[in-house]
Amino acid sequence: MTFLPTSIPTNFSEAIHGAQNNTTITNCSPGPESGWIITAVPVYILVISVLGIVFNVFVMLVFCLPKKPCTVAEIYLSNLAATDLMLMTCLPFWAVNVSRNYRWTFGLFMCKFVNTGIHMNVYCSIYFLVLISIDRYLALVHTMSLNRMRSRKCAKLGCLLVWGLGLLLSAPTIHYRGLRYENECTSCILKYESEHTRLVFNVIRTLPFIIPMFIISYCTVRIIKALNNQFLEELNGQRIDHKATKLLLAVLLAFLICLLPFHLLRMAGMLWRAGILSLNIQSFSICSHIFMYLALFNSVLNPILYVFVGKNFWKTVRDTFRQWCS
Incomplete structure (x- = not known):
């Protein structure tokens, strides 16, 4: 007898706890095929959590502690590190x-708070990448005409808007996330009023990713074309520094590898719920776990890229270390 799931993990928080109602876990009682989830997943999550906290705290200290003002790129990267x-x-x-x-076992407040933080990272990270892409686009493609838009004041305002947008898009999570008590078990789940509400909620969560992906793709293509034009290396007697652009492309590539499969799978789950797409539920559940764990690793990978790709980052580290020593 085949048990079809009543819920498919379509976001970080649902995928992390297995959506409680899927094929492997029901009513807090894991099925025989979910043993690897109970044993291996907590260890994996704790390892990347420790690494992510250490690396991202280090990045934020390097960007924020020096006495000199942060550049526009550093403002965006430090905020990206903050959301990670x-x-x-x-x-x-x-x-x-x-x-x-x-x-x-952490209560209703932490149930809502933790899920809101996870959802805000999902939204804020991609919109910070949008800001970074636009900044590099303006720096390389519209160097003279729109360069005034690349000010620290505009960068800080843009980051503030992204944090506000992330909180706004996470509001449905605050509303619908709650506790379910069943068979002496307490679960933190999304409690929809109806299947129609679930579908609308999934559409609302998916749409904010479509436009950013178009913007990032457009900016990246134009940036690559600009880099191929040798005349951009000499403009008004000044050589253009491509270090920040190389770092941007590395961060974008990491995002595509780690997060794009997860978002595509989430869209597929939404189409499945709408009856538009047919899916193998067992395979979909396994892929949702794998892609979700890969997506989580992106928050650890970003600060590693700052170190190995961002040559200016090490210069900032040395300057900061000299300030501490003095």
């Missing part, structure tokens, strides 16, 4: 939740 840090601090709660067979 927020995600990393929320994940240990889910590691404990998974290790306890998906029994939530």
Whole structure:
């Protein structure tokens, strides 16, 4: 007899705790095929949480502690590190939740708070990449005409708007996330009023990713074309520094590798719910776990890229170390 799931993990928080109602876990009692989830996933989450916290705190200290003002690129990258840090601090709660067979023991407030932090990272990270892409686009493609838009004041205002937008898009999570008590088990789940509400909610969560991906793709293509034009290396007697652009392209490539499969799979789940797409539920559930764990690793990979790709980053580290020593 085949048990079809009543819920498919279509976001970080649903995928992390297995959506409680899927084929492998029901009513806080794991099925025989979910043993690797209960044993291996908490260890994986805790490892990347520790690494992510250490690396992103280090990045934020390097960007924020020096006495000299941050550049526009550093403002965006430090905010990207901040949202990655927020995600990393929320994940240990889910590691404990998974290790306890998906029994939530942290109360209603933390149920909403942790999921809101996870959702804000999902939204804010992609919009910070949009800001970074636009900044590099203006620096290389519209160097003279629109260069005044690349000011620290505009960068800070843009970051403030992204944080506000992330919180606004996470508002449905605050509203619908709650506790379910069943068979002496407490679960932290999304409690929709109806299947129609679930579908609308999934559409609202998916649309904010479509436009940013078009913007990022357009800016990246134009940036690559600009880099291929040798005359851009000499403009008004000044050589253009491509270090920040190389770092941007590395961060974007990491985003595509780690997060794009997850977002595409989430869209596929939404189409499945709408009856438009047919899916193998068991395969979909396994892929949702794998792609979600790959997506989480992106928050650890970003600060590593700053170190190995961002040559200016090491210069900032040395300057900061000299300030501390003096």
